[in-house]
Amino acid sequence: xxxxxxxxxxxxxxxxxxxxxxxxxxxxxxxxxxxxxxxxxxxxxxxxxxxxxxx
Numbered sequence: 294x295x296x297x298x299x300x301x302x303x304x305x306x307x308x309x310x311x312x313x314x315x316x317x318x319x320x321x322x323x324x325x326x327x328x329x330x331x332x333x334x335x336x337x338x339x340x341x342x343x344x345x346x347x348x
Contacts, residue, residue, distance in 0.1 A: 296336040303332025
């Protein structure tokens, strides 16, 4: 669940950041994809750590 939230939040943050910098649609897609991947990996690590601590 944390991974999905991270991916969605990352995509949104990336698209907003590209729009603020004056990027076009492809720039927003690229920034969104990169941020989604980064936030998804961080969410995966958070999920693993949570499961190890609680188990």
